[in-house]
Amino acid sequence: MNSATVRNLLVRGMLAGLAAGALALVVAYFLGEPNVDKAIGFEEAHAPAHEHEVELVSRGLQSTAGLATGVLIYGVAFGGIAALAYCFALGRVGHFTPRATALLLSGCALLAVYVVPFLKYPANPPAVGDPGTIGKRTTLYFLMMALSVLLAVAAALLGKRLAPRLGTWYATVVAVTAFAVVTGLAYAFLPVVNEVPSDFPATVLWRFRLSALALQVTLWAGFGLLFGELAERLLNPKSTAAVPASAVASPS
Structure with a gap:
């Protein structure tokens, strides 16, 4: 281009x-x-x-x-x-x-x-939210965003690499499943923020x-x-x- x-x-x-x-x-x-x-x-x-x-x-x-x-x-x-x-x-x-x-x-x-x-x-x-923790909450949010974007890129590359061997459909299923599993692990290990009065x-x-x-x-x-x-x-x-x-x- x-x-x-x-x-x-x-x-x-x-x-x-x-x-x-x-x-x-x-x-x-x-x-x-x-x-x-x-x-x-x-x-x-x-x-x-x-x-x-x-x-x-x-x-x-x-x-x-x-x-x-x-x-x-x-x-x-x-x-x-x-x-x-x-x-x-x-x-x-x-x-x-x-x-x-x-x-x-x-x-x-x-x-x-x-x-x-x-x-x-x-x-x-x-x-909603403690003013004293706004820096921590902002950092956690952008960390989750960065992880999500990187995992999405990795899933796309994984699907493209697997497509010649598994076919487009199964490669897509594997890539989406991998993305969901790793995202779930990130949800589980990152701190929970619950500051709603x-x-x-x-x-x-x-x-x-x-x-x-x-x-x-x-x-x-x-x-x-x-x-x-x-x-x-x-x-x-x-x-x-x-x-x-x-x-x-x-x-x-």
Whole structure:
């Protein structure tokens, strides 16, 4: 793949990430923010009066302009990184079309980068977690993420190596099983973090975590679909032009 194609894919990846970020922003605002407000209300109600601090940035600004800025910048950044990963993966993960490769990469990245770490260390709203352990919790989360990504890469390499001897189906089963087993061992040996206050509303916690998961699913699914279409049009223009051409040629 030449540098011009990589550059074009990078630009398309960032644009697709921006569009996917806009979709995720809608999910974050309508599903996530109400639960954040409830968690903040719980935190304020249980904090001593002398511990209330003046906000440098108002809650209204945080939940609108601040949220939009953060999500959209994240979308552009992860879109660019995913596009570079796509350039490396294209043609190396099987005989898939550019569109199918984008969807496969997005699905695997969602699983490895977010879902696997999330199941061990799920997202928490305000008022959940000891401020004194935030460094430890952050380190554990990123350690789980790094392990998950490395295990996913190792599983892909294992499946590719076993495919000539076992066939694609059985090689995939062995690779996925190995990934699940080693991930389960990581779950078992890494420390457990349980700092949810006993009186914190379970419904708020559950809905917050579901909204965090929904945001990531929207972001990655939206990116996979949008970037896949853009990559297909760039790398395989004949297939995208075939449908309009056949429509014009069809008898009236």
